Amino acid sequence: MIFKEKPVIVSRSTLKRLPLYLHLLEGLMAQGLEHVSCTQIAKEFDFDPTQVRKDLEVTGEVGTARIGFRVAGLVDSIKEFLGWNNAHDAFLVGAGNLGKALLGYRDFEKYGLNIVAAFDNDPRKVGTRIFGKEVLPLNKLPNLSKRMHVHIGIVSVPAEYAQSAVDLMVNAGIKAIWNFAPAPLRIPADVILENARLTQSLAVLTNNLKRNRDQGDNNANSDVSKI
């Protein structure tokens, strides 16, 4: 019997730090650096070195004492772990401002995401091309997603249309939803939902700002100089 590596369930927190490490490591690799220690990485981000070590553990890479980890090995293992080595095709629904920006974001390729087409119900948009990608009417999504085996759907429609867009996608066999709309979404348990909501991040920012202003205190946010 062959033992496949058991898929480790990793905390969101760790998962979200991995791209930061990756970006740093790619820079180091470009500089020709061979090895790097958790201590060094931690210093860059003002993290705890132990935390970095724990995070890197999930990639399966092992370091050597006094030397650290192989940079190239880490880069590859993090990409592998995140699923960024194999490109995933994705559909985008909602070709408004945000949708356009996402369609034009070239870096997604690096992250294994390939937006193959956009969908919108606005007749002025349908038929046009945005950054080389065709804008199709929403009702063409189900057939196409089945034919092309697309499993990721990006939601960049206004909040009030989000649920119906998601329902359509789920029925069409989409297995993972990346949601930019500020709406709660209902999906079956076997579909993956990841929210990327600007408002949440903004909430943290403006609340901090208000607090700073309210108190004129300068040590309350001593933790915010971190990454």
Added chain:
Amino acid sequence: MIFKEKPVIVSRSTLKRLPLYLHLLEGLMAQGLEHVSCTQIAKEFDFDPTQVRKDLEVTGEVGTARIGFRVAGLVDSIKEFLGWNNAHDAFLVGAGNLGKALLGYRDFEKYGLNIVAAFDNDPRKVGTRIFGKEVLPLNKLPNLSKRMHVHIGIVSVPAEYAQSAVDLMVNAGIKAIWNFAPAPLRIPADVILENARLTQSLAVLTNNLKRNRDQGDNNANSDVSKI
């Protein structure tokens, strides 16, 4: 002696849930609903009711048994708590794709954010207007930010320029940075930094997708149907 309300330090987790509640509550208010219970709110998002209660506690609103909370009161208190009642002026640096999208995102007004101008060093962009907002050369930022008392800076430049953009802003008196670049940033402790990195969210998504695929298991992500 007058006791000012002591500014409560609230966890990021709570802070990030508040905008979700707010959005829901605004919907309920539009429907004419007067009161709402934590139980109802929790049900919408598949959260724990106690968690919702604890989150709402920070706003200072008190509910009444058997009735719940006043919807209008909650909406106002959450906005107040997040600092979304008073508009904050902001500068945006980097008028690329993402920058453009942010400039065109009308909802920011609702969230108390008012982008007053954009800055870029690309001569083809300087002098143009994007969604009515002027694009200025970066070297005009310091003077303007002081004159206009702008305290928020939005970073949407490529990673390699992020640090220098931030340094410029910090020197110009910017007090809070909203960073979209996938780079680690160094800032003084009294400046607020909030990162809004798409790659982090994408990492969670693609990793989940890979895990699901690797194992063909359907109960490993039983938590992903939540908000």
Added chain:
DNA sequence: GATTTATCGATAAAATTTTCTCCATTAAAA
């Protein structure tokens, strides 16, 4: 070659966040 230093890996401790439990309160029902 011995000693020192930096680092990893594993485990334990601390801190934080989430969930649970119980009780007092309140409006509605009997």
Added chain:
DNA sequence: TTTTAATGGAGAAAATTTTATCGATAAATC
């Protein structure tokens, strides 16, 4: 008026995440 059911509030418990500690190991230094 009394009873009942739903709810908020407070605090305890559980789970998760982060940080600290310690022995082993490998390179650098003496």
